[in-house]
Amino acid sequence: xxxxxxxxxxxxxxxxxxxxxxxxxxxxxxxxxxxxxxxxxxxxxxxxxxxxxxxxxxxxxxxxxxxxxxxxxxxxxxxxxxxxxxxxxxxxxxxxxxxxxxxxxxxxxxxxxxx
Amino acid sequence: xxxxxxxxxxxxxxxxxxxxxxxxxxxxxxxxxxxxxxxxxxxxxxxxxxxxxxxxxxxxxxxxxxxxxxxxxxxxxxxxxxxxxxxxxxxxxxxxxxxxxxxxxxxxxx
Numbered sequence: 673x674x675x676x677x678x679x680x681x682x683x684x685x686x687x688x689x690x691x692x693x694x695x696x697x698x699x700x701x702x703x704x705x706x707x708x709x710x711x712x713x714x715x716x717x718x719x720x721x722x723x724x725x726x727x728x729x730x731x732x733x734x735x736x737x738x739x740x741x742x743x744x745x746x747x748x749x750x751x752x753x754x755x756x757x758x759x760x761x762x763x764x765x766x767x768x769x770x771x772x773x774x775x776x777x778x779x780x781x782x783x784x785x786x787x
Numbered sequence: 788x789x790x791x792x793x794x795x796x797x798x799x800x801x802x803x804x805x806x807x808x809x810x811x812x813x814x815x816x817x818x819x820x821x822x823x824x825x826x827x828x829x830x831x832x833x834x835x836x837x838x839x840x841x842x843x844x845x846x847x848x849x850x851x852x853x854x855x856x857x858x859x860x861x862x863x864x865x866x867x868x869x870x871x872x873x874x875x876x877x878x879x880x881x882x883x884x885x886x887x888x889x890x891x892x893x894x895x896x897x
Contacts, residue, residue: 703883714793714876714887715831722883730884731788762830766883773819773880778830 675699678763678779684787685750685757693748693782695763704746705764705776708732715762721746750784758785789814791879793888800867801896808891810877811859819880820853820860824873825890831876835862867895 679694695704703722707715717730721740735754740746746765750757760783764776790813800806812820818839823831837844837851837860844851848867853860864871872895877888 705885712890714889715885717884717886720884773883773885775821775833775836776885777833780830 676763676765676777676779678761678782680782681780683782683784685784686787688752690749690751691757691784693750693761693763693784695746695748695779697744697746697765697779699765699767699777700743701765701767701777702743703766703774703776704740705766706730706736706738706746706748707762707764709760709762709781718748718761760784789817789879789881789886791877791886791888793877793891795891796889797892797894799894799896802867802869804867806864806867806871806893806895808862808875808877808893809859810861810879810888811857812879812886813858814879814881815855815858817879817881820851821878821880821885822849822851822862823876823878825876826873834875864893867893869895869897871895 676697685691705720706718709715716732718736719738721727724743737749762781763779766774766776793810821836824834825831835849848865850863874890874892876890878885
């Protein structure tokens with residue numbers, strides 16, 4: 673969807689380096705999500721936030737960190753503790769807010785590789 | 788925690804035939820079930836969804852059915868076309884958190 677912008681499209685990480693993936697939305701959605709997709713696999717939830725200044729761990733949060741200081745922004749940091757970061761990272765947002773399920777709309781993704 | 792199983796992992800049909808993909812979920816409190824289509828290297832796109840208070844929903848050639856008692860739901864695509872070829876994901880949601888199935892790679896042969 674045009675309302676969710678992820679950058680960069682491609683990112684390379686060196687050993688021991690932290691990298692930050694950007695996700696911005698102009699849909700006025702309360703909830704935002706980060707997923708990891710490995711080749712031939714489904715989407716696995718890393719972190720999600722249903723309201724500003726609050727976020728929860730998903731199923732594979734180890735080695736990742738997030739912040740939600742603004743409603744429109746939900747950056748994901750892949751830390752050096754994440755030993756296998758190579759994957760396709762997808763950000764999504766929905767209007768559901770606190771605990772109400774609404775359709776999630778995705779950005780175009782960031783492909784992260786190790787140098 | 789919630790688990791979603793999706794079958795089959797690959798599906799090949801002739802153009803014009805129907806395709807059916809099935810999913811089962813484990814958490815009976817799940818109340819929202821979307822289906823996404825993902826073309827190679829692109830974002831998943833929502834194609835249809837259903838809530839737990841509805842048994843069936845249809846949108847042109849696509850339909851979804853939900854059996855809450857058995858905790859399974861299915862995607863039906865009729866009159867398939869080559870442009871339907873993609874990976875399809877089901878998901879189940881409770882309180883805004885989606886759990887995805889592993890995906891089905893659908894190939895429609897002309």
